[in-house]
Amino acid sequence: MAQRLLLRRFLASVTSRKLPQGGWAPLTSKALQTPQCSPGGPARTVFTTRVCSTSFNIQDGPDFQDRVVNSETPVVVDFHAQWCGPCKILGPRLEKMVAKQRGKVVMAKVDIDDHTDLAIEYEVSAVPTVLAIKNGDVVDKFVGIKDEDQLEAFLKKLIG
Incomplete structure (x- = not known):
């Protein structure tokens, strides 16, 4: 259940961002912060790392x-x-x-x-x-x- 909620928040934050002309904006830790946190509650941040697959x-x-x-x-x-x-x-x-x-x-x-x-x-x-x-x-x-x-x-x- 918590995973679904986190996924919804993540998708909402990604889809609500303004995209640069012609494509997706890069994901940043600021863009991944959940804006719908309850007052006084901690904000969650998702950190990603770049994986270079060979x-x-x-x-x-x-x-x-x-x-x-x-x-x-x-x-x-x-x-x-x-x-x-x-x-x-x-x-x-x-x-x-x-x-x-x-x-x-x-x-x-x-x-x-x-x-x-x-x-x-x-x-x-x-x-x-x-x-x-x-x-x-x-x-x-x-x-x-x-x-x-x-x-x-x-x-x-x-x-x-």
């Missing part, structure tokens, strides 16, 4: 084209499946290694059950399959689980 899920073919093939940053593409045990081991390990590169490379995750067309196009015959894509071209590839040293070497080869 990995993302592919939604469809055009999303893959836009975020992977046309990317200026090298991209590691993890073709995986929910039912795949080795994928569940490799995925977090690979995300951790990509995050260590601090923006030099990003990671795209493609579920082969949802995006069979992409799996066929990139000749994925087993999961996990990981591709290294730079300037729209596949420059390296591996299938199966790798340890952290092998993943680090794979990423360094991609980054150059």
Whole structure:
């Protein structure tokens, strides 16, 4: 119940703000303060932090084209499946290694059950399959689980 009330207050404060011409205003702690507090009651402030995500899920073919093939940053593409045990081991390990590169490379995750067309196009015959894509071209590839040293070497080869 308290969460709903907080959410309502938050949405009311966000929607009541004047927006700059052409888009949303950035959220600030001042904008997130609840103006409907009862007299004498404490005001609640919601603080947010900026999260710089180095990995993302592919939604469809055009999303893959836009975020992977046309990317200026090298991209590691993890073709995986929910039912795949080795994928569940490799995925977090690979995300951790990509995050260590601090923006030099990003990671795209493609579920082969949802995006069979992409799996066929990139000749994925087993999961996990990981591709290294730079300037729209596949420059390296591996299938199966790798340890952290092998993943680090794979990423360094991609980054150059």
